[in-house]
Amino acid sequence: MAAAASGGGAGDGDRADAQENVPTYEWEDKNTKAFHVAAFGRLWREKLDPALYCYQDTEEDAEHAQLARELELSEETMEELRVICSPDSLTGGDVRTDVVPHDSSLKTVRLRKRKQDYKDSLRRDFPAKQDVFASELENLAIGRRPMDPELLVPEGEIILTVNVLYPVIFEAFKFCRHHMTLQVMGSQKLSELRDAICCVSDLQVYGEFSSTPDMAPEFISKDLYKSAFFFFEGVFYDDMRYPECTAISKSTIEWAKSHDFPTYRSAKMEETTFNDLVVKIGYPYLYCHQGDCEHVVIITDIRLAHRDDCLDKNLYPLLIYKHRMLTRKCSVCNLYISRWLTTDDHLAPMDPCLFCDMCFRTLHYDKEGNKLGHFLAYPYVDPGAFN
Amino acid sequence: MDNYIQALKADFEELLGQFQRTDSVRYENFLPIWRNLDFPSLFYGKIVPNEMRIFCRLALATAYQYFLPPYTFQIRVGGLYLLYGLYHTQLASPKEKIRIALKDWEEVMKFQQDAANAQHYDVVYILRKLLSEKSFYFAAMPKQLNYQSKKKPLRNEVCEEFRERPQRVKDLISMDTLEEVMNVQQHYEKMKAAISATPGQLDSAINFIRKDLVSQLRSTMMEYHKLEEQQSRDTVPKSGDGDNAAGEGSSEQQECSQRAQLLASIKSKSYGHVLEASKSRRHRQVEMDTSGSGTDPSQLVLFRKKKRPLSLKARTKKNLIDKVGTLKQEATEFTGPGMMEENSKENSKKKRRFRW
Ligand SMILES: [Zn+2]
Ligand SMILES: [Zn+2]
Numbered sequence: 001m002a003a004a005a006s007g008g009g010a011g012d013g014d015r016a017d018a019q020e021n022v023p024t025y026e027w028e029d030k031n032t033k034a035f036h037v038a039a040f041g042r043l044w045r046e047k048l049d050p051a052l053y054c055y056q057d058t059e060e061d062a063e064h065a066q067l068a069r070e071l072e073l074s075e076e077t078m079e080e081l082r083v084i085c086s087p088d089s090l091t092g093g094d095v096r097t098d099v100v101p102h103d104s105s106l107k108t109v110r111l112r113k114r115k116q117d118y119k120d121s122l123r124r125d126f127p128a129k130q131d132v133f134a135s136e137l138e139n140l141a142i143g144r145r146p147m148d149p150e151l152l153v154p155e156g157e158i159i160l161t162v163n164v165l166y167p168v169i170f171e172a173f174k175f176c177r178h179h180m181t182l183q184v185m186g187s188q189k190l191s192e193l194r195d196a197i198c199c200v201s202d203l204q205v206y207g208e209f210s211s212t213p214d215m216a217p218e219f220i221s222k223d224l225y226k227s228a229f230f231f232f233e234g235v236f237y238d239d240m241r242y243p244e245c246t247a248i249s250k251s252t253i254e255w256a257k258s259h260d261f262p263t264y265r266s267a268k269m270e271e272t273t274f275n276d277l278v279v280k281i282g283y284p285y286l287y288c289h290q291g292d293c294e295h296v297v298i299i300t301d302i303r304l305a306h307r308d309d310c311l312d313k314n315l316y317p318l319l320i321y322k323h324r325m326l327t328r329k330c331s332v333c334n335l336y337i338s339r340w341l342t343t344d345d346h347l348a349p350m351d352p353c354l355f356c357d358m359c360f361r362t363l364h365y366d367k368e369g370n371k372l373g374h375f376l377a378y379p380y381v382d383p384g385a386f387n
Numbered sequence: 388m389d390n391y392i393q394a395l396k397a398d399f400e401e402l403l404g405q406f407q408r409t410d411s412v413r414y415e416n417f418l419p420i421w422r423n424l425d426f427p428s429l430f431y432g433k434i435v436p437n438e439m440r441i442f443c444r445l446a447l448a449t450a451y452q453y454f455l456p457p458y459t460f461q462i463r464v465g466g467l468y469l470l471y472g473l474y475h476t477q478l479a480s481p482k483e484k485i486r487i488a489l490k491d492w493e494e495v496m497k498f499q500q501d502a503a504n505a506q507h508y509d510v511v512y513i514l515r516k517l518l519s520e521k522s523f524y525f526a527a528m529p530k531q532l533n534y535q536s537k538k539k540p541l542r543n544e545v546c547e548e549f550r551e552r553p554q555r556v557k558d559l560i561s562m563d564t565l566e567e568v569m570n571v572q573q574h575y576e577k578m579k580a581a582i583s584a585t586p587g588q589l590d591s592a593i594n595f596i597r598k599d600l601v602s603q604l605r606s607t608m609m610e611y612h613k614l615e616e617q618q619s620r621d622t623v624p625k626s627g628d629g630d631n632a633a634g635e636g637s638s639e640q641q642e643c644s645q646r647a648q649l650l651a652s653i654k655s656k657s658y659g660h661v662l663e664a665s666k667s668r669r670h671r672q673v674e675m676d677t678s679g680s681g682t683d684p685s686q687l688v689l690f691r692k693k694k695r696p697l698s699l700k701a702r703t704k705k706n707l708i709d710k711v712g713t714l715k716q717e718a719t720e721f722t723g724p725g726m727m728e729e730n731s732k733e734n735s736k737k738k739r740r741f742r743w
Contacts, residue, residue: 044525085512090471096431298534303525307521308484
């Protein structure tokens with residue numbers, strides 16, 4: 001926790017001891033010790049020839065010439081090396097790569113074969129459910145480059161991978177680590193990540209609107225309750241961008257102080273970049289919004305940007321994985337995602353009951369928009385609405 | 388996915404074991420083993436792209452370990468070739484990168500220098516090819532870390548057959564073991580004194596152990612270390628290789644080339660292979676020693692003290708409970724910011740589950 005005290009403010013890296021910003025394990029395979037993100041990036045860039053992390057292709061001929069000079073080798077020797085070490089001889093040649101060979105001597109292949117056979121057997125049982133939960137976004141942005149060179153992610157920029165876990169709202173979520181994975185640039189503000197995290201509780205509308213169903217969208221929680229914070233290494237980073245924001249971490253800090261807990265500090269989310277942070281990779285931190293919607297946040301990776309990354313600044317924070325949730329369909333049409341929840345509803349087959357917007361209005365109001373019979377209606381946001 | 392780790396390790400160790408038996412670091416000798424074991428088939432099969440990516444990542448991260456100490460130079464060369472092979476045969480597109488950790492970079496650069504000095508040009512060529520093809524992520528850690536408290540960590544066991552030999556002595560006599568021995572010794576003496584006929588004094592009739600065991604152990608170690616250093620100094624040939632314009636520039640450079648000659652001479656000696664004269668063919672020389680470059684005694688750190696960090700629970704206890712007596716109840720429940728169930732149990736409704 002020693003590093004916690006220095007977390008936050010910019011410029012920490014300048015006086016940071018180089019060695020302590022070389023990430024090492026605190027717990028083998030679990031998390032690292034705390035280190036300063038910008039200082040870590042600087043250490044890498046100092047050690048590397050920029051040609052190794054630039055986005056340009058290295059000319060093979062130029063590289064050969066360079067290597068020949070360094071090793072004092074003749075052209076003839078270099079050519080010989082090129083032939084001997086060619087990656088072409090590594091591959092299996094013209095074989096079908098979509099079939100796992102049986103009778104392989106490799107344990108991994110035998111295991112993969114068993115797994116594949118098992119999956120094939122499943123496919124016959126539940127053809128529709130295949131990969132319902134697997135969602136693949138990563139490929140969409142790979143290697144994307146912006147039209148405007150100004151928007152190119154700078155060479156040597158830091159890319160962080162962040163997992164944001166969903167809070168346990170429903171019983172069904174209790175056993176899975178449902179999460180979304182985002183990539184952010186080191187130069188981005190924490191508030192930019194906050195804006196990219198989608199959580200249903202931000203869209204929740206509180207209140208009963210059976211008499212005025214058209215009014216509901218105006219009361220979205222995100223606009224109503226703007227306060228939020230991240231918690232990294234003993235520092236609360238509050239979102240203070242709007243006048244309505246309150247530092248909701250304040251009471252926690254004061255409580256901790258009055259109870260002789262280790263002291264926590266606070267800083268502003270919109271004034272802190274990821275480069276400024278002192279963090280541990282793999283360690284569970286916190287994002288809290290809507291007062292009590294708490295998400296565990298884990299930084300799983302920090303590295304230099306690579307040629308094959310998405311290189312369009314505008315696309316960051318970049319969503320690379322999102323758990324696909326089951327959606328609750330309208331109980332009338334069973335087709336559209338539910339938007340309304342009714343209780344005490346004589347027109348409904350059950351209590352409470354879910355409806356899509358269309359079915360809800362057709363069933364509960366006449367052509368003039370008058371309410372038919374007695375019921376209570378609450379706007380409903382499905383957790384799968386972001387799929 | 389993690390269930391593949393053990394299988395991957397077994398396959399990699401089979402490959403590297405066979406490579407070790409060739410007593411060579413030549414890529415030409417690696418390739419037939421790679422092909423005989425049909426390593427390209429590792430990635431065959433229908434996998435959804437996302438899973439393929441994760442599988443490639445896992446294979447590369449697992450192979451990466453063999454490229455680093457404590458393994459011998461030869462195994463590390465095998466590890467490099469293995470990474471090269473996996474990188475080029477993987478079926479993810481674009482190719483999954485090899486993650487290299489900042490803390491390991493110095494080792495990699497030293498490895499390249501050693502290989503160049505010993506004129507293992509194929510080794511240097513392949514490492515440089517991987518680098519110039521941008522096959523690496525310059526990362527913080529060799530793998531992504533996703534805190535999983537419930538899961539039992541897989542013991543990361545070092546394959547003993549591949550280990551650099553001198554390090555075994557080093558591992559055996561660490562500061563920790565010396566301390567332990569000293570404690571046991573003291574305890575022993577106390578016990579003996581307690582049961583002695585003249586209380587408080589050691590009875591010579593039952594006093595069998597050496598008094599200065601620890602310091603003797605230590606000095607023996609130091610002697611061994613010095614001897615090794617001495618030996619390596621003696622094996623440095625007086626006159627440099629004709630092709631190698633040694634001796635120019637700084638003393639550091641001199642040391643470097645001396646080291647190179649040393650390595651080369653050790654290697655040629657231990658296998659008695661005749662050095663080929665043609666410079667153009669030099670990189671093909673079959674010369675290898677299982678101890679390789681890492682034997683450099685200057686690297687030998689004799690006494691390294693490891694401190695075991697406290698567990699999260701213990702730290703919480705130390706930080707919170709000890710200070711706040713009245714808050715014991717809350718404090719024990721506090722295990723970090725918003726920690727939640729991390730069980731990855733799948734739907735229990737599923738009838739048949741795959742059994743790893
Ligand atoms: Zn939330
Ligand atoms: Zn409907």
